[in-house]
Amino acid sequence: MANTEISFxxxxxxxxxxxxxxxVGLVGWVRGNLFPDVLSGILTVVALYLIYSLLSGLLPWVFGGVWNAGSLSECREIIAAAHGEGAEAACWAVIHERFWQLMYGFYPDHLYWRPNLALVLLFAAIAPVLFEGAPRKMFWITAASPFIIPWLLWGGTVWVPIMAAMGFVIGYFVYKLVAQVSSNLLGLIAGPLALVIWWLFLSSYASSGLASVIPLELEPVASRKFGGFMLAILLGVTGISMSFPIGIVLALGRQSNLVIIKALCVGFIEFIRGVPLITLLFVAQVMLSYFLPAGTDFDIILRVMIMITLFASAYMAEVIRGGLAALPTGQYEGADSLGLDYWQAQRLIIMPQALKISIPGIVSTFIGLFKDTTLVSIISLSDPIGWVKFIQANAEWNGIVWELYGFVAFVFFLFCFGMSRYSMYLERKLKTGH
Amino acid sequence: MNWHTIGPTERVTHAGGMKMGTNVPGSRCSTQRMYQEEVIMNKSVFFGALTVAGLAAVAASAGTLDDVKARGKLNCGVSTGLVGFAAPDASGRWAGFDVTICRAVAAAVLGDQDAVEFVPTTGKTRFTALASGEVDLLARNTTWTLSRDVDLKFTFIGVNYYDGQGFMAPKALGISSAKELDGATVCIQTGTTTELNLADFFRANNISYEPVPIETNAEAQQQYLAGACDVFTTDASGLAATRAAFESPGDHVLLPEIISKEPLGPLVRHGDNEWGDIVRWTLNALISAEELGITSANLAELSAGTNNPEVNRILGSEGNMGEMLGLDAAWAARAIAVGGNYAEVFETNIGENTPIGLSRGLNALWTDGGLIYSPPFR
Structure with a gap:
């Protein structure tokens, strides 16, 4: 009965x-992504046409450009000879001729190695901060670079940065001493106070005294010689690296229960955010020279750095406050229940999470800040935009527009795109969700 | 002493700021007078606090010549870039018509035409840079007007370029006079005196126009070439420089009408006449050099002494002109050595053989029908 031959x-x-x-394959991808239905198909064709017409105009202009010429009219002759009368092509010769000025401004050319070395040092200094893989010992470079880099750029005696660094050592010992003798709080007040007193009144005597005993110095370069992308990067990096810690402190201060601290932080943040950056820059450039006593030599770049840092700190504080607000209350309570004090809780539990949440906001503030440095051309510092104007004012290059602004835009894009990519890498690395 | 004097005294006090508490001529120190002064002083402190703060910087550096000598460098405010007038060249060295004035003053005072710290200033920062003492001299194609002279408290030491507002139009338009521009669209930079001059001109000639507001000169070039406007108006020197940058300058004409006066000159702060004299007579030395035929070629030869007493006085082989100014005898010779006389400076930077190609016009010597004139060296 059972017929095993028939199987169901x-x-x-x-x-x-x-x-x-x-x-599958190319065809499948094209069908799926470009022509899934009629409307999308039409839009794809239109978009492709637009891209083609843009690139067919742009690419020959960019790659057909002239790299060697002494003036705009010479450029035009070469282009006319190569592509025929009326042809359009870029005149990159202006970038070729003025490249170093766009990079370093008036900085003396036999000293270009100093900003270059400073840039290398900068990368070495930020590597351990940015990448976990970097050796931990590199933090020593990070700690030393705020003193070495300005010395390399401005030159002068080596004792000024050394004595400035000494301030921190002195501040630390004063803090230890006072904290041992009396309370921790008094130490926290006395330490920074000693630091400020040392910087304001004593360090200049110490450094000039030591300089007369052991003269060890680099050729000084005046601030007015700084320019081009070197100035933009200097202002950007200073603003970014200083505004981050100040922003954290301001954000914490704004959340504080101590009334005066809270009021000060809120007042500062709201005031700075309520004022355009260009106004602050005008204050730095113009107003200060009225109000400071005559003969005060308060370096213009330093003034601008301070203003940019203050401006960026206020924005940074708000971005970080957003991160703090996004943390569930349970995290704060958890920290309390573990018996951590305020600073331990911030360091170990709150900040790592809040900062991670704020990464996109922080990086876009950084990018905005870096681009804002071009505003200094309005107060007649010679940043890349300032140099574009200088170059256009030469009889040889008068009338050239796209090439110069295009080049400046391209270099800015490289930096900003790099920052944006890094932030995405950081977000992926720190992602703990599943 | 009666109360009538209080009115004028108060005004003087508030306007000057630094003069507070000075005695009115003829007054004697009665108690009433002292009381008045006290009141005035208190009021001045309130009203004039800002003025005092502003002037303190200036007052402290009253001896500009001494400051410059002590510093070993002349701080000279120039433009952030104007074709032919001021621009850094490929090696980073500043050159141009206005820059030469700075170099001539540095050569006269310090003996070195490179002992100049060039401070680029924008239209917005130039006056504060000068008023605050950041620069000793502003040589930045600045129009001499009453309000700048009187209200901003600057001394224009002369005119080194007589400019005026003009028009540029495409040749294809076939017009030969600005009066034929009825109904034309005009590219014009906003917020400048040129905007007001334009309105005046068209109203006076009873013709209509349509303005196309433009922010910067570079933008104006693009707009004009793209045909957004029929004519472009700005200072004649700027028009010439703009046209020189076109691919085919011959297709555009500059119309003959000049509709405003723009005397451009170097300026210094009020209150230091000795310094103002040095800058003024440095410019005059360049102008007189042209008039008397002193050029960079024959300068060395003429410095040894000539039959012409005025040449001798300028070049220092006779008289004590330099000593009167607080300088040495060869000051003017060094100033002329920088770029030659006025004509040579003009021809090198903006003259007909440069891409800008300006003719002398109003800037010819008075003997050639122009306005350039120097008082005698005597």
Missing amino acids: VRTEMLQEQAPPALN
Whole structure:
């Protein structure tokens, strides 16, 4: 009765079949992404046409450009000779001729190694901060670079940065001493106070005294010689690195229960955010020279750095406050229940999470800040935009527009794109969700 | 002493700021007078606090010549870039018509035409840079007007370029006079005196126009070439420089009408006449050099002494002109050595053989029908 020959159940697996030819490979991708239905297909064709017409105009202009010429009219002659009368092509010769000025401004050319070395040092200094893989010992470079880099750029005696660094040592010992003798709080007040007193009144005597005993110095370069992308990067990096810690402190201060601290932080943040950056820059450039006593030599770049830092700190504080606000109350309570004090809780539990949340906001503040440095051309510092104007004012290059602004935009894009990519890397690395 | 004097005294006090508490001529120190002064002083402190703060910087550096000598460098305010007038060249060295004035003053005072710290200033920062003492001299194609002279408290030491507002139009338009521009669209920079001059001109000639407001000169070039406007108006020197940058300058004409006066000159702060004299007579030395035929070629030869007493006085082989100014005898010779006389400076930077190609016009010597004139060296 039982007929095992007749089976109702397939006993062997079917062979895998290749997917339909129209759904795989290039064809499948094109069908799926470019022409899934009629409307999308039309839009794709229109978009492709637009991209083609843009690139067909732009690429020959960019790559057909002239790299060697002494003036705009010479450029035009070469282009006319190569591509025929009326042809359009870029005159990159202006970038070729003025490249170093766009990079370093008036900085003396036999000293270009100093900003270059400073840049290398900067990368070495930020590597351990940015990448976990970097050796931990590199933090020593990070700690030393705020003193070495300005010395390299401005020159002068080596004792000024050393004595400035001494301030921190002195401040630390004063803090230790006072904290031992009396309370921790008094130490926290006395330490920074000693630091400020040392910087304001004593360090200049110490450094000039030591300089007369052991003269060890680099050729000084005046601030007015700084320019081009070197100035933009200097202002950007200073603003970014200083505004981050100040922003954290302000954000914490704004959340504080101590009335005066809270009021000060809120007042500062709201005031700075309520004022345009260009106004602050005008204050730095113009107002200060009225109000400071005559003969005060308060370096213009330093003034601008302070203003940019203050401006960025206020924005940074708000971005970080957003991160703090996004943390569930349970995290704060958890920290309390573990018996951590305020600073331990911030360091170990709150900040790592709040900062991670704020990364996109922080990086876009950084990018905005870096681009804002071009505003200094309005107060007649010679940043890249300032140099574009200088170059256009030469009889040889008068009338050239796209090439110069295009080049400046391209370099800015490289920096900002780099920052944006890094922030995405950091977000992926720190992602703990599943 | 009666109360009538209080009115004028108060005004003087508030306007000057630094003069508070000075005695009115003829007054004697009665108690009433002292009381008045006290009141005035208190009021001045309130009203004039800002003025005092502003002037303190200036007052402290009253001896500009001494400051410059002590510093070993002349701080000279120039433009952030104007074709032919001021721009750094490929090696980073500043050159141009206005820059030469700075270099001439540095050569006269310090003996070195490179002992100049060039401070680029924008239209917005130039006056504060000068008023605050950041620069000793502003040589930045600045129009001499009453309000700048009187209200901003600067001394224009002369005119080194007589400019005026003009028009540029495409040759294809076939017009030969600005009066034929009825109904034309005009590219014009906003917020400048040129805007007001334009309105005046068209109203006076009873013709209509349509303004196309433009922010910067570079933008104006693009707009004009793109045909957004029929004519472009700005200072004649600027028009010439703009046209020189075109691919085919011959297709555009500058119309003959000049509709405003723009005397451009170097300026210094009020209150230091000795310094103002040095700058003024440095410019005059360049102008007189052209008039008397002193050029960079024959300068050395003429410095040895000539039959012409005025040449001798300028070049220092006769008289004590330099000593009167607080300088040495060869000051003017060094100033002329920088870029030659006025004509040579003009020809090198903005003259007909440069891409800008300006003719002398109003800036010819008075003997050639122009306005350039120097008082005698005597």
